Amino acid sequence: MDPDTLDDAARHKMTIGTILPRPIAWTTTQNQAGVVNVAPFSYFMGCHSYLPALALSVGSRRDVPGMPKDTAANILSTGEFVVNLVDEALAEAMNQSAAAFPPDVGEAEAVGIELAPSVKVDVARVAASPISIECRLLHSLTLGEAPLASTLIVGRIVMWHVRADLLDPAYRIDQAAVQPIARMGGPNYVHARDPWTMAIPDWRDVVDRGPSDADTSDT
Numbered sequence: 260m261d262p263d264t265l266d267d268a269a270r271h272k273m274t275i276g277t278i279l280p281r282p283i284a285w286t287t288t289q290n291q292a293g294v295v296n297v298a299p300f301s302y303f304m305g306c307h308s309y310l311p312a313l314a315l316s317v318g319s320r321r322d323v324p325g326m327p328k329d330t331a332a333n334i335l336s337t338g339e340f341v342v343n344l345v346d347e348a349l350a351e352a353m354n355q356s357a358a359a360f361p362p363d364v365g366e367a368e369a370v371g372i373e374l375a376p377s378v379k380v381d382v383a384r385v386a387a388s389p390i391s392i393e394c395r396l397l398h399s400l401t402l403g404e405a406p407l408a409s410t411l412i413v414g415r416i417v418m419w420h421v422r423a424d425l426l427d428p429a430y431r432i433d434q435a436a437v438q439p440i441a442r443m444g445g446p447n448y449v450h451a452r453d454p455w456t457m458a459i460p461d462w463r464d465v466v467d468r469g470p471s472d473a474d475t476s477d478t
């Protein structure tokens with residue numbers, strides 16, 4: 260399907276319906292008055308292991324065309340944010356925080372989301388989140404044009420908070436115990452409950468196996 264033949268609504272549906280599943284960055288920011296904003300973003304990815312860094316993309320407000328959502332405005336103004344992972348227990352609160360609250364209403368207070376202090380950034384994190392990632396703004400890039408512009412935010416990770424039972428001394432996360440949820444197309448979600456293992460092979464093992472099969476079928 261060629262996006263050039265589709266209207267904006269269909270492009271949006273195709274984009275969120277074809278990139279699956281997407282992890283959720285439940286993002287805390289604050290404005291200059293100190294109002295704490297919490298909102299989920301599934302255009303979210305890790306993007307550098309060694310800086311280290313992550314990226315999320317924040318669209319524009321629907322109610323005030325051309326205005327960035329509060330999360331992007333706050334990150335651009337303070338240079339700080341925290342990405343909090345969402346487990347099954349936090350799903351309902353995460354969803355409520357996605358409602359279009361006005362900028363002066365903090366979702367944390369309105370939804371009843373308990374916050375905990377961060378270490379290296381001023382903005383708080385979600386206390387009950389299994390993993391929280393403190394970030395400082397590294398790059399921002401405007402994608403598209405008003406009124407449908409998005410802000411791609413790249414943040415340098417400056418601190419990880421991992422619930423004590425989830426991390427072993429070799430920096431391995433107990434992934435099944437995190438119980439993260441992920442976004443699918445539309446208002447749909449999946450549970451990531453059954454991690455399984457598949458190690459990347461040595462290329463020589465792949466080559467040894469591949470051609471021998473092919474050779475047999477040729478003769």
Ligand SMILES: Cc1cc2nc3c(=O)[nH]c(=O)nc-3n(C[C@H](O)[C@H](O)[C@H](O)COP(=O)(O)O)c2cc1C
Nearest residue numbers: 298299300301302316317318328329330357358359
């Ligand atoms: C699971 C989920 C994922 C979302 N992902 C995005 C996203 O990637 N980008 C975006 O602009 N909005 C996304 N939204 C919508 C925002 O969360 C919503 O517009 C929110 O009100 C923005 O809040 P803010 O204005 O306080 O930043 C998502 C909503 C949900 C429920």
